[in-house]
Amino acid sequence: MDYGEFLDRAALDLGKELHARGFDADVDRHKVEKLQGKSYEGLRVVRQGDMAGHVIDPKHYYQEIQNGRTYKSTIWEMADFSEEAMKAVPDLEAIPFGDYETMKQHLIIEVVSRSENAGMLQNVPHKELIDLAEVYRCVIPMGDGRSGSILITNQMLEHMDLTKEQLQRDAHQYAPQNNPVSIMSIGAVMGSLIPGMTDHETEVVAGEVPFYVAQGSQQSYGAGVICYPDFMENAAKQLGGNFYVLPSSIHEVLLLPETGAFHSPELLQMVTEVNAGVVSPEERLADNVYHYDSLARVFETGKQYEDRMAAREADRGRKPSVIASLNEKKQMSQNHTAPAGRIDRGRSGVSL
DSSP states (O other): OOHHHHHHHHHHHHHHHHHHTTOOEEEEEEEEOOSTTOOEEEEEEEETTOSOOEEEOOHHHHHHHHTTOOHHHHHHHHHHHHHHHHHTOOOGGGSOTTOHHHHGGGEEEEEEETGGGHHHHTTSOOEEETTEEEEEEEEEEEETTEEEEEEOOHHHHHHHTOOHHHHHHHHHHHHHHHSOEEEEEHHHHHHHHSTTOOHHHHHHHHHHSOOEEEEETTOSSGGGGGGSTTHHHHHHHHHTSOEEEEEEETTEEEEEEOOSSOOHHHHHHHHHHHHHHTSOGGGOOOSOOEEEETTTTEEEEHHHHHHHHHHHHHHHHHSOOHHHHHHHHHHHHHTOOOOTTOOOBTBSOOOO
């Protein structure tokens, strides 16, 4: 059977298995729209009386069947997953989606690649930032100190009779509260992760690897901090001036103070290699390097900044300085002589 036939059959049989286990749940095919190219069609399970359900992505189950696994065992495993999921349904009543005044207080900002999410962004309120886009999520408490989030879509805005501009203003107000900024040196981050690491060791690491990690306190979607009001200015104060921004992932960015030791091409190569070899596709942000000019208060790509500085230096070389101009005028004055055949001698005037 092909994948579509598998989904139809699995929806029916999963519903029967859950009913046999005492769960009155509806199961159907459902298209899940996600960013980072991760949209898929899966099986949606909603128990009667619940405000929300869960979706199973059954692609790997289908692949296992192609490799020889029995169909019935995959249904049992999906039923086990659904049983656990229905016991942990998030408390959506804590975030009443018809009450935007409550909902807006739970907004956070996510940053994604525009090119990698062009199709999905057509259905999502967003704000462009060079080759990136900021989108908006609502955090949902799930009990036991855990939380999840849902992406705000254009359909949700229409349902709430809300404009994109109002959503953006509210996200910029509440996201810094819901996912506060953290900027730490690489050494300090490693010190917090590696037990027994001394302050001296963290200082040595920070000196050898002069990067800072900027993220949100929730450590999810933390790259969105670059969109917070005053983030760039505050980071410049902490880092001592201009800095480069390396998009590590959708969860954090790296900041590098501009010292002249590194330039955009080598940093871009670093980002590209790490993205290709380390960062998973669903968490990848961009193959690019950005820069913040603290004097001009300009956020741009590293190449744009370096090209702008090079053009400024070239322009200075073409323009004579004020001192050079005055010296030139003085020299011209010293070389000036009276018309030939006439020498003035004041009032007594002797003419030749």
